[in-house]
Amino acid sequence: MTSETTYAELSFKNESKSSSTKSWPPAAPKEKTSPHKSNPSFPKLLFASLLVLLLLLAISFFITFIKKDWSCCPKAWKSFSSNCYFISTIIRNWTESERNCSEMKAHLLVINTKDEQDFIFQNLDTYSAYYIGLSDPKGKRDWKWVDQTPYNESVTFWHSGEPRNLDEGCVKLHFRYLTRKWGWNNVPCNGHHKSMCKVMKIYL
Secondary structure: OOHHHHHHHHHHHHHHHHHOOOOOOOOOOOOOOOOOOOOOHHHHHHHHHHHHHHHHHHHHHHHHHHHHHHHEOOOOOOOOOOOEEEEEEEEHEEEEEEEHHHHOOOOEEEOOOOOHHHHHHHOOOOOOEEEEEEEEEOOOOOOOOOOOOOOOOHHHEEEOOOOOOOOOEEEEEEEOOOEEEEEEEOOOOOOOEEEEEEEEEEEE
8 A cells, every 4th residue: 555655646746747847838939030121111212312412413513514614715815714815916095995895795904813914914925015994084093994893902013113194094014124024004095005805704
């Protein structure tokens, strides 16, 4: 009797031990997941962004190209900065010179900067003189530019000792061989000299 009880207890213990290793209820099978879940809208967003970027670059390039490469001067005119310059080799008085420029939709030369002045001197004949668009018709030293640009004393290029006589109301560019320099001289307006015209560049 004693041996049967012991066997029964051992059998029960073995059964409970083996049953404890099994989980209850049984675990559900794990769902397979990919490490990177795909986003179907991502390629469309990337394409749209690239399209906008390319469009902006194209507009920027177009504007730059037009400004730099599609501005031009009439034939036989010289280009500098945003302006065109024409050197007339026909000698005229100051009034006739200004009329000649006006007929070409331009005006006698107006000089605004030293860089512009230096450019102009590089293109002139040292044996000639050229009217510019600066005058004092009333002889009061009230100098005026033909395009109404204010006369600025700090941007003038008079030769030493100029301007002189009050009755010399027009201005020419002239090269002095003694000083080896270009500069301005005031002269009578009825004198005959070459001239220089100026107009803004044409933008297509």
